Amino acid sequence: MITLPHHCEFLSDAWIDEATGYLRRELSRQGEGLTGQPFRISGRFVNAPPHLKQPGDVAQWTATWDGETLASTRDFTTQADLVAEGDYQASLILAQTVGALAPGVMTGAVHELRHLHGADAFRVSSRVTAPVVRDLIGTLHDHMARRTVENPDLAHRARRLGLLERIREIEANGYTVIERAISPEFADTLRAATLRALLPHNTFQLQWMLYHGTEFERIVQNPLLMTLIDASLGRGAVIASLSAIRRGPGKGLIPIHTDHSLVPEPFPEWAVTGVGVWAMEDWTAASGPTWIVPGSHRLRRDPRPGEGLDKGIPIEMPKGSVVYFTHGTWHWQGDRAEPGERVTLHSHFNRGILRGLEPKKVDVQMLHRNAPRLGEMLGEDDWFDKLTAEGRDHLRARYMAQLHRFTDKRKHALLTGSD
Ligand SMILES: [Fe+2]
Structure with missing residues (x-):
């Protein structure tokens, strides 16, 4: 254990x-x-x-x-x-x-x-x-x-959740899609909760969505997306930000980029950051979806001016799906030709050794109404930022080192078919 x-x-x-x-x-x-x-x-x-x-x-x-x-x-x-x-x-x-x-x-x-x-x-x-x-x-x-952890055997978990091919796609293309990862009913609930938080003056984007209600505590712990995050960023990955975007018709407002903030080129061969974007309506090319350049993570750098737009593909997926991209994959927000608004939640994680974009506020009641998975992504289970008069938190340091070793071993077994 x-x-x-x-x-x-x-x-x-x-x-x-x-x-x-x-x-x-x-x-x-x-x-x-x-x-x-x-x-x-x-x-x-x-x-x-x-x-x-x-x-x-x-x-x-x-x-x-x-x-x-x-x-x-x-x-x-x-x-x-x-x-x-x-x-x-x-x-x-x-x-x-x-x-x-x-x-x-x-x-x-x-x-x-x-x-x-x-x-x-x-x-x-x-x-x-x-x-x-x-x-x-x-x-x-x-x-x-509130004491029960996620199954630490990444290979067993990924197979039981049907995610082996999704993890292979992340390695090959820098991104993948899990279609209908949540029910259409929960997608509707999330959309309403997001609009409840996005007051009229928040015309575009709102951060810190975790603190806007229990719906967001549920989605941020989604076991399918978290399995992809564990496979690419390792256990103990922390919330970089949980943000909402709503947008109406017109040109896309976010140009081609990677999600690497101040990471020097060449980017590491291993993933440092990853984002899962939840669709709360059906995504088509006309609805202004995320566009991605498959395989661009292998270049290990940001796109140069004017580069990449001819190689991108629109992410088309039904309501309740999530697209996850990592490794510095190039992407941008597409143009929206349809009327109405596109509402999304962006579940952005960093490898546990990095800081997030949002300050983490550890609310004891929030932890009390959730499994340890939520504490893990708020940095509760590792030894960073923890010190007592006795010195470093060696218990958490040993635990996280063991968990990383087991996760790496089981990921290797999964991808080589030796599990
Ligand atoms: Fe991005």
């Missing part, structure tokens, strides 16, 4: 120990209300990452409260009061969603899961009726979600 001591991997031994400890504490604390109120919860998740070393790569767990004592085992039973089953990687997004008792939160997360993976990727049945039991299971879920 590669985690910080206050985090754990979904259904690892450490995860089960933490969940069992939480239940024991709460059952002891709330004893009177739950005495004589037995319940059993059980889960079974297939295609778990091999490093968890579960038989047949099936990770399962059952907790039984008989009204007086709690038993926690690696068994699974469909006879439990709450039964959850699914694909491990697909279901991980639910295991990382905080807000089990908040209206609409889990429903929204399940909707996105099924949009990507289908109805059978996760199933849950419950016959829990006692409010005290329902509330305990809900708070257990949240307690674990």
